Amino acid sequence: MLGSCVLLQPLSVAAAPIDWFSDDFETGALIAPEGRWDNARSISPNTLVSGAEGAHRGQYGLTLIDRINSSASEFQGSADVERTPLTSEFFLRSWMRLRDVGTPGRVVAIQANPVKVELRLLTPGPIWELAVRKGTEQTYASLHGARVEQDRWYLVEFSARGLGTTNGEARLWVDGVEQGSTSELATLSRIDWREANYVLEWFQVGEPWTDQGFFTGSIDFDDVRVSATPMASRLRLQQPMDAGASPGCIAVNVSLRNSATGALAPAPYDTEVSLSTTTGEGRFHADESCKSPVERVRLSTGSFERRVYFHPGGPPGMVTLAASHPDFLPATLQVEGDGTSVGDADGGAVGPWTMGLGCTSAPGALVSLPVLLWPWWRRSLRGRPAAATRQE
Incomplete structure (x- = not known):
């Protein structure tokens, strides 16, 4: 993997935090x-x-x-x-x-x-x-x-x-x-x-x-x-509902969260987050076409979240993505090779940041239901005749 860090466009930015x-x-x-x-x-x-x-x-x-x-x-x-x-x-x-x-x-x-x-x-x-x-x-x-x-x-x-x-x-x-x-x-x-x-x-x-x-x-x-406000304590990896990546390229949001509520928290300084896999193979990329490999992503001072993209490699199966920085608690996320989210590999509701990626974990989840079901529906059609009907 190429050793590089690309300054991506932030998904959300606040004024630079002012610590007491x-x-x-x-x-x-x-x-x-x-x-x-x-x-x-x-x-x-x-x-x-x-x-x-x-x-x-x-x-x-x-x-x-x-x-x-x-x-x-x-x-x-x-x-x-x-x-x-x-x-x-x-x-x-x-x-x-x-x-x-x-x-x-x-x-x-x-x-x-x-x-x-x-x-x-x-x-x-x-x-x-x-x-x-x-x-x-x-x-x-x-x-x-x-x-x-x-x-x-x-x-x-x-x-x-x-x-x-x-x-x-x-x-x-x-x-x-x-x-x-x-x-x-x-x-x-x-x-x-x-x-x-x-x-x-x-x-x-x-x-x-x-x-x-x-x-x-x-x-x-x-x-x-x-x-005077809750500070960033841990990283989080999450697949966005509005992902616009190319086929075979998985969008992943990298964010900082606080312990008090699990809400987004601003980076206290320019923070370079290391990206890796702990199980499975693949590469992170800076672009939605998965053409620009990266090993790190920078959360600039005052920003909450940035988006990267992951392209699975190797045999089909589950891949565990990981994000780490020495000043914050690490994060993991499990995805299938076709982009289906499995969930946080850490498992268990051990803190307020632990949220599922299903219909109940985000506003507008019902509107996003077709997006969530698309990978499952696509797999169900593989290898079947065109006239086949889905069995519930």
Whole structure:
């Protein structure tokens, strides 16, 4: 396959997204002006550095190394930044990894202030925990998530909506999957956030607090972003209803989606998405005639979606298409060699982005029914006499 990337015309474009804060750590510095943070400090012998060991994407990431094993509850180290307050809602995402854990403990890894929405690592396990302060009594409520494995990167996202109201809501997603039990989600859906301090004005990443200081080990962070709207978390591949490709050429839309609703989300920067097949053979192309092979497609800053075309090769059968980028969760799509969509090869409704490609998944599906049935009807006529009738 040719190693090329063609800048296709976008299917949908928004104004360039404006993040309240973002840092990919690629400057190699933490403190402004070279870095993006206002402060970065740690308690000796702990360290807080931007370096290669903490990188998930690119050359640098942020690493907090906690070497203190103590029962004391105290600050261990963090990078801090302050901005104009967000007073109604906010969304935060970061890639995270635990390494070299010697002793488990209960720590706060990300803290949004002064509202006090906290991403915690909770023992035993550890497991993910989202804790929020609420009401005039300033008490905490929380939800709990999956176990955190060492040496594995996770895309962790949390949100707070309804600040300044009695109907606040907090949510946590790990690798695009919403965390928490039904009862915990209900508890974090009726939050009293009327007090003046329930806004986001500054936040800390690292280990800004520990309920028990026994934890020792490393916590890595990369691609930290905060926004007033849901941000892109994963890729999606989908066959469009209005495909206008040549025979044997399959139209495929490549899009970015958010975890909160599964809706389209703008690219935060020019994003080159790698295209491949995991089962079966064939090539992606930039044009509907399948004459211009590509291995990547670029989603320009602020765009949601682009269209490519796939030409199956090899023996007839199912082909699994794949799209990937290191900053977003990957996507797969299964198609038959004649262009019939089989569905997401990942299977199962593991997140709000998971949607079937049948009649119920899109507006105007009844109008598009002939388009969906065409590949099946065409196959049913192959090898039959012209006068043959279809059997229901």
